[in-house]
Amino acid sequence: MNADADGQGGTVLPAQSREGSPVACDFVPSVLGTREHWDAVYERELRTFQEYGDTGEIWFGEESMNRLIRWMQKHKIPLDASVLDIGTGNGVFLVELVKHGFSNVTGIDYSPSAIKLSASILEKEGLSNINLKDLSFLKSCQHPSSALEVDLETL
């Protein structure tokens, strides 16, 4: 049986066991797991930034960024360590990392509009030494032998 669980046209199929029979599963697909959703979000946020200069939403809040940076400082993560922000969105965490002295930071996101938005925000902040790449983390990880590393080397 198919169900439109999120009310947005997503088709939900029952999970299958290896043998093909349905199994109980607590998780249902969410629109938040689709690239179409994030493309639409960041196309809108990019237009808003271009029109009003608003950097947009920090999805997990400023405090979560500060907590992460405090953790990195407490654990003495070297300032020249390579830091990868997966699903960087508007790239605001990258800005915070650089402001706290981290010098080798990279943001990836599978939404090209998110990457355009983060590039525009970094430019406005006068930060040119941050790597950005329009890249799907999961797709890279499906390939053999660290394709993510290879993808990132092309930066």
Ligand SMILES: C[S@@+](CC[C@H](N)C(=O)[O-])C[C@H]1O[C@@H](n2cnc3c(N)ncnc32)[C@H](O)[C@@H]1O
């Ligand atoms: C909840 S938002 C968080 C954005 C930003 N990090 C923040 O805290 O405001 C999730 C982000 O992950 C990105 N994303 C989701 N799946 C991804 C994948 N497989 N590879 C790369 N980026 C992905 C989305 O495009 C979106 O920008």
